[in-house]
Every structure is written in structure tokens, then in C-alpha cells.
Amino acid sequence: MTDELLVVRAQLGERGALAELLARWRMPVWTYVRRMLDADRADDVSQEIWLAVVRGLPRLREPGRFVPWLFTIARRSVTDRLRDEYAQAEETSAFGDIAGEGIAEDPAEVMVERAALVSVLSALPVLEREILVLFYLEDLPVEVCAHVCQVPAGTVKSRLNRARRLLRESLEEKGHTS
Amino acid sequence: MNNEPRRSAQDMIEHLAPVLSLRRRIRAVTALMAGVAGAVFVSTLWWSEPGPLPGRTHLAFALFTALCLAWAAYGGWLLTRRVPLFAADRVIAAWIGLAASLATTAVVTVVAVRRGTGAGLALAVGGLFVAVAVVLVVRAHLRRAALLRRMRELTGRGNP
Structure with a gap:
């Protein structure tokens, strides 16, 4: 049903x-x-x-x-x-959200990230954490993520790219390979 | 790291049960209906009172009216913010509203006629309430019909 x-x-x-x-x-x-x-x-x-x-x-x-x-x-x-965290994050990300960037679609990499995601999520800034959870853990399409976060789809893509970069850096610090 | 919710689905449903209880919905509808009907009735008595009234009587009527309006506001707040009225509930609530509007109009008109103040205003105010109630009944039925139609479409699509 x-x-x-x-x-x-x-x-x-x-x-x-x-x-x-x-x-x-x-x-x-x-x-x-x-x-x-x-x-x-x-x-x-x-x-x-x-x-x-x-x-x-x-x-x-x-x-x-x-x-x-x-x-x-x-x-x-x-x-x-998380009102304070969001307010701070919105301020700092205002210049970082560049609309229209594409998302890397390597399925193998996505699987590695999905598995490793949970271990480092809590260390990421709130906007990047949110977008990773919605896109990777909840499997919501970009358009739905955009609707939920009330931002344009291009902003979701740029946040995802930034989040993936931060995630990769966190994983490398922890000794994982992606 | 805790990776399982502490509350089971059953626990959550039990926590939501008070919001969905029939008693709460009846209480909300009753508060709204009684408040509106009471406010109209007391206002009619006040307005149709023969002769000049002492200040204390005016105050008493004003307080009664305010009390009834407060109950109506409480019922309205419950119905719009706290208690979910699903399509079937809406149909029942709308019919209760229509019945209450008709009854209030009848009582208020009789009181006005007996006191010799004329039924015009009572009928006009009552008619307005009845008209609003009729609109709510029609809307509730249309909404329910639309949902039933959509359910049939989706069920048909699921079982070709």
C-alpha cells in the first residue's frame, strides 16, 4: 500500500x-x-x-x-x-552556498560514505549534517531535501558537496579511507 | 551511541491516544457550540430586556456574554489547534453545528417574539449562523467525497 x-x-x-x-x-x-x-x-x-x-x-x-x-x-x-547552531551556520554558509553545482554520483563512494557517515556525523556543522542525513540516510531526492530545508535545489547540491568534503576530511582524520 | 528508539510503535500510539480520543473531540465541539449558542442567547436577552436596566444588570449580562465567548474561543482553539478532526469527524461536527444553529435560532426568536421586541434581528443573526453551518456541512461532505474518490482511484491503480 x-x-x-x-x-x-x-x-x-x-x-x-x-x-x-x-x-x-x-x-x-x-x-x-x-x-x-x-x-x-x-x-x-x-x-x-x-x-x-x-x-x-x-x-x-x-x-x-x-x-x-x-x-x-x-x-x-x-x-x-538547535536554534543557535542554525543561526550561526546560516550566517557562515551564506557565502558558501553556490547554486548549481553537480553532485558526484559514484555509487561505490556513496556506499562507503553511507556506512562511515554515522560515526562522524555528530562532528559536522548542523547544515551539512542535516543535508547528509536527509540525502544519504533517508534517501530523499534533492528536490525533497530542498523543500524540507526551504532552500533552492542548487543550494542543496552545494551543501552536499561541501558536506561530502567535510565528511571525507573527518574520515581521513579518523584513519578511514574513502 | 543509542541506535534504537526507546519507545516502541505501540508506546507511541498509546501516547497519541488522548489526542485522538472521542471524548476530547466531543468536549471541543461542545465547548464551541455551547459558547456560541450561549453568547447569542444571553445577548438576545440583554438586547430585548424591556425598560432601562441598572448598571449592575448590564455588567452581569456583559460578563455572561464574555464567559460564553471565552468558551467558544476555547472550543475553537481546541478544534483548530489541538484536536484533529478527520473527514468523518468533520461531517458529524458540521451536522451538530447545523442542529445547534437551528435550535439557537428557534429559541432566540421565540424569546424575542414573547418579549415583543420583534423577530427580525433574531432571525437575521440566527440565519447567518445557520448559513455558516450549512456551508460547513457542504464543505465537510465535499472533502470526504474527494478523499473517498481519491482512495478508490489509488485502490484501483493498486489492483488492476
Whole structure:
């Protein structure tokens, strides 16, 4: 059953569809939150996100756009917790976001990065960490990442490139090879 | 590093249960309906009171009206911000709203006629409430129909 069908059924008032939606997206949401925040806050923030999702679900006009909507809510809860970090990061990245850069698409390299990602994620700046989590761990397309982060697709690509460079440097410092 | 959520899916659903409870939705709808109906009723009594009223009576009517409006605002806030009303709930709530609007209009009109202040204003205000309630009923049914249609399309696509 597609997400859209589950959302439509949940919007009609089927509790079972809502529970299935939660079961399906609980871990991806938690993973995103956990990679952005510490373990102590991850469960509470996830719960808060699902509360907002349940409250807002009847008003979701495009059930087919559930995933971007869900991660937008999740990001809002995370940015509320990391307000200072985001403010600082937005300031410093203003000159670094050059729209229109391409993303290296080497699948082998992506696999290495995906596996090593988690170990060094917490050391990365918040904007780069966020984009890596959404793109690599959540497998969201660039357009969806752009929607969730409320930036143009070109900015997502430049952030991804910068994040990959930082990731590579972190891995090299730790003695990994990419 | 903790790589598993501490709460199970079942735990999370149980935590969300109060938000989805029928009792909470009934409470929200009741607060809104009773608040609006009460405010209209008390205002009608106040407005149709024969003869000049002492200051204290004005104050009492004003306080009653404000109290009813506060309940209406609380119910409205619950319904728009705290309690999710899904399509089926919306249809039921809209019909309750229409019934309450009709009942309030009838009571207020009778009171106005008995006090000899004329039914014109009561009918006009009541008519406005009824019209809004009818719009809400139509919108709720249209929304539910659109969702049912989309569900059939998606189900049909899934099972050719």
C-alpha cells in the first residue's frame, strides 16, 4: 500500500491506517532526529513530531506529498532545539552556498560514505549534517531535501558537496579511507 | 551511541491516544457550540430586556456574554489547534453545528417574539449562523467525497 493511500485513509478517519503510517515512518523520523540531536532528546522530539503530524494530518491538502511534509515538521522541531547552531551556520554558509553545482554520483563512494557517515556525523556543522542525513540516510531526492530545508535545489547540491568534503576530511582524520 | 528508539510503535500510539480520543473531540465541539449558542442567547436577552436596566444588570449580562465567548474561543482553539478532526469527524461536527444553529435560532426568536421586541434581528443573526453551518456541512461532505474518490482511484491503480 502506498503512503498516499495510507494518508488518504487516515484522513478519512481510519485509525488503522494512521497506526500503519506511524509504524512505517517511525524509524526514518527517529533516525533523522537522532542524527541531529543527542540520544536523550531524540525520543521526546520524535514524539512531539508525531503529535504535530497527527494534529496536522487532516489539513494536509496533498496526500502524495506526505514525506516532504513529514520531514518539514521534523526539521521544524529539530531547528527549535538547535536554534543557535542554525543561526550561526546560516550566517557562515551564506557565502558558501553556490547554486548549481553537480553532485558526484559514484555509487561505490556513496556506499562507503553511507556506512562511515554515522560515526562522524555528530562532528559536522548542523547544515551539512542535516543535508547528509536527509540525502544519504533517508534517501530523499534533492528536490525533497530542498523543500524540507526551504532552500533552492542548487543550494542543496552545494551543501552536499561541501558536506561530502567535510565528511571525507573527518574520515581521513579518523584513519578511514574513502 | 543509542541506535534504537526507546519507545516502541505501540508506546507511541498509546501516547497519541488522548489526542485522538472521542471524548476530547466531543468536549471541543461542545465547548464551541455551547459558547456560541450561549453568547447569542444571553445577548438576545440583554438586547430585548424591556425598560432601562441598572448598571449592575448590564455588567452581569456583559460578563455572561464574555464567559460564553471565552468558551467558544476555547472550543475553537481546541478544534483548530489541538484536536484533529478527520473527514468523518468533520461531517458529524458540521451536522451538530447545523442542529445547534437551528435550535439557537428557534429559541432566540421565540424569546424575542414573547418579549415583543420583534423577530427580525433574531432571525437575521440566527440565519447567518445557520448559513455558516450549512456551508460547513457542504464543505465537510465535499472533502470526504474527494478523499473517498481519491482512495478508490489509488485502490484501483493498486489492483488492476
